[in-house]
Amino acid sequence: MSANHLPILRHVLPMTSVRRERRLPMPGNIAVRGHEKVQAADVVAEAEEPPRHLFLDIARGLGITPAEAARALRVDLGSRVEAGQVLAGPVGIARRTLRAPSDGRALQLSGGRLLFEARPLSFAVHAGFPGEVVATDGSRIVTIETQGALLQGVWGNGRRGWGVMRVIGEGPGEHLLTDKLDIILRGAILVAGTCDHPAPLHQATELSVRGLILGSIAAELLAVTRRLPYPVLLTEGFGNAPISAPAYSLLSSNAGREVAVEAVGGDPFGYQQPEVIIPLTGTQRLDRAERVIPLATGVRVKVIRGPQRSAVGVIRELIDRAEPYPSGILARSATIQVEGQGLIVVPQANLEVVA
């Protein structure tokens, strides 16, 4: 049978080489060099926020015509100026001048008006996890590499965090409740199964947790989750699905270690997926994970919807004919061997590769 479906690939890897870009939204300064070792909190690049612009009306301010404004200008266009510095003038008997309202740049002259760019605030991009700088373009992108475990999720609230990971409760479906959020969890990155109430999320804020990794969350809590000051990463999606078995095994076996939660991504046309990176020191350099794995016999897959959602198993057969389902839909399917459940038949479109 010819393939017709290229599934999403989600990594759950106990040991791999993780190489990630840290990218400024606009050109700025790179603060690290190639082969430099960095820590999670290190600043690797800095840039200025989009500046605020204002028009300074030279002609009106100095009482001259727009044509005379160019002659009155005392700074080069594009040059940086300091607050109070004379931009134009003096003109006339009163020796009127026009001064810079703040630090900034004189950009362009248009109809006797000077377009002025107020000096913007700067911001920094951090390494996010400890590793080695393996590449930089010198103005915008720094690539950092580490060896360790990697778990890719499906949704994140747009934040990043770094801290010691603690697993709450006993299993992958553990409900996040307020009475399980003890003071000893302060400053940690927490792992739990599901959450359907805002109270534990707010209590986690009180505890200054540095991140939360969940299997799923009720979609009704999305607005709250987006406002939280710490990263929230979902491994399965929305509703009440527990963390899948391999993901939970990876997280629980690394409990107590420092991990990076990168709860970013989600742009359907972006490369980045939300992920947990667990650097493991002392390990040798490994090959990087593959980006594309087609469906084939022997490939490990996860069911992404339906009654067997989050079940992980191995493809035993790609079925040639379209299989019928209770909804009445006919779909190209695969037979999956799932531990504890035996063989199940699932549409190929409802599978993602776990590798």
Added chain:
Amino acid sequence: MSSILEADTLLALDIGTVNTRASLFDVVDGRYRLVATGRASSTSGPPLFDLREGIHMAVEQVMAITGRPLLDEEENLILPATAEGAGVDVFVATSSAGPTVRAVLVGLMPGVSLESARRLAGSTYLQVLDEISLMDRRKEEEQIDLILRARPDLLLMVGGTDGGATSSVLRMVEMVRLAAGLFPERERPHLVYAGNRTLAAEVMEQFENHQSVALVPNIRPSLPQEDLAPARLRLSEVISELRSRRITGFEELKQWSGGYLMLTVDAFGRVLRYLSQVYDPDKGVLGVDLGASHTTLAAAFDGDLRLSVRTELGLGSVLPNLLNYCTPEDVLRWMPVEESPGSVLDYIYNKALYPASIPTELDELHLEYALARQILRSALALAQPSWPEALRHSTVLPAMEPIIASGAALSRAPRPGYAALALLDALQPRGVSTLVLDPYSLVPAVGAAAGPLPMVTVQVLESGSFISLGTVVSPVGRGRQGRPVLRVRLEPEGGGEPAEGQIRLGQLLRLPLRQGEHARLTLRPERGFDVGFGGPGRAGALRVAGGVLGIVIDARGRPLELSRDPGRRRELNQKWLYDIGALQ
């Protein structure tokens, strides 16, 4: 090669966000026929960002079905066809895949030029980030900052009728020039000027040596006149260019198609316009394409095409945007089983994470079609203001014949009744119309093929490649449930027992008439009910074609009013699914 037709074989590709489809047409008995189709998942998104893999998978399926080699050893399309029967004579492609192009509209009057610009943007894959007008209360510098923060792909400048406003247009252009000049060179937005044509030289002068600006004819040459076509053409080029920058494979596709690579919406609209010139000029023609990342409504009235592309509405990653137009409770109105608003939200957000996934359980399917109805209703409400003035404010859909439905959710329904009921509930057609499904997404293909091979459009549309769901009769009027609204008599042309009966308000039923069969249908509406024979209570007869659902009489009322009691509403939704044959 056929002596009458220009070429024999045609391969058409349609690349959507979720699916890539390949359709092979060949000449059989002197007419173009669909020979084989292949469908594969699109690879325009992560992790590949390369159209070619999806294209090859879809084309390979066509090769496997037909045994005809279409690709050479280097996986290039064999073009033209060889004497040995490999390759194709003509290749066309359409695409809706790729990121939406983000635009800021800059114009003079919000109700005039900007309204036209809004309509222009809404007729293609543009997402309007913001608008700046003469009435804008923000200072000029704030407008510049707005553009810088928005980081648009495109700045569209409009305003001033030809020979009209000059200084305000030039001030606006100057602001755009300043803002665009502040972007790093490689990130500068595309600039398109579609305003007062008499200022074209001055506009060019303003941008000279700074940035290139595309001049297109004024979209509002005079106050009563709107001309969007030339600007649409230019925008299509800009969209294709921007997408080819971010996704690999577009260039190859352009090369293969020899210039016949179109945006799916343009090809879709071309067919609808053609059909509106062929069918009853007193009725419109409606095409709906419910995709994963957009919903298109193309309405054409005697050659006057009105396109509406909602890039924020679709059954894929954009699905959560539906919540800007309705609540989960609105979605639940269409459900035949009980669900909670929370589960609707969970479903919406999970579907956005996995747009290509399919519903395997019945409850999931019901929810999927409830969402489809709500998307179509929202898209229709947003499209209607761009229709001709007389049809803009109608609470009931104007008479449309036919209504063509495309998009995987509708065309791949497990039973045709699902698609039919979703269309009836969402669009609520009036009078007599025909529902047609496009199961292989051929509308864009034949639209694109109309350029090199005009006969394809006509012949494929007349072939059996489309599924006629059936003729639908929808009386318009109000009254108490159960009162008689219509008497119907159906006399099959090939002989056979005529069917006759009285229809009551609230009924949904089917009369048997198979696809390909014809019959004489006589309709005698009661006082106060209109079936399109010139007013309420007017009777008439017409020749109708059958379909997979036969003749559907939808006497549930227009506009359709759903029960306020949730239990009763669910019962009725369930009953209607049985009545139309979706559930058995």
